[in-house]
Ligand SMILES: Nc1ncnc2c1ncn2[C@@H]1O[C@H](COP(=O)(O)OP(=O)(O)OP(=O)(O)O)[C@@H](O)[C@H]1O
């Protein structure tokens with residue numbers, strides 16, 4: 363079954379052309395805006411498995427490429443996710459790629475440019491990516507703080523797609539489709555989210571996401587009062603500052 367994804371702009375066209383032309387794709391956007399859901403839907407659309415790697419600052423080249431381990435007193439090699447994806451012609455999805463150290467990201471360079479080749483020095487093997495292999499990365503520019511910025515030599519190896527929170531009418535549609543919440547409730551939740559997103563003075567590190575609206579709708583569907591559902595499903599996840607929590611509760615009370 364193809365996961366539900368509601369197109370917001372031209373992202374499906376961009377993905378399809380990248381897949382067809384064997385170009386790597388970088389998706390940037392805030393947390394909970396649909397990046398992973400989009401990649402899952404696109405992989406299913408092209409009938410390819412996804413091999414997903416969550417990157418962080420401790421990610422090593424071995425985590426990506428593979429390592430030797432001891433089995434029955436002998437050393438054996440185990441492919442890492444990048445090598446598996448190349449061998450299987452899968453869609454490699456590197457989540458939060460900017461979190462990985464640059465010297466680690468560099469191992470991807472030859473596979474993400476015109477060469478589409480991977481050299482695994484530990485086992486002295488060169489792999490050529492099959493046509494169906496595609497590398498997709500995602501990152502959240504909101505987390506980027508100067509030193510974490512990716513090098514242009516990495517950035518410029520990718521076609522880049524910027525996703526954001528969907529416009530209100532589409533977000534309402536997504537909420538109803540994903541949770542079955544009543545249309546009037548979905549409409550009020552999205553109006554609330556829209557209001558919160560337009561208030562940078564709240565000083566939230568990241569604003570309310572589609573994901574948090576989906577969580578809150580789930581609680582409402584379970585019988586919880588919308589104000590309480592929004593408190594637990596969204597507001598408490600946005601901040602720990604008591605004053606801002608109160609301000610957000612007051613805003614929610616205007617809608618419910
Ligand atoms: N356009 C959309 N179509 C369908 N579902 C969407 C869409 N936008 C957001 N969602 C839903 O919002 C939720 C969060 O999406 P997802 O997990 O893909 O976010 P993300 O951008 O990958 O976040 P993170 O950066 O935290 O990993 C999911 O339940 C997803 O289905």
Ligand SMILES: [Mg+2]
Nearest residue numbers: 397398399457
């Ligand atoms: Mg994600």
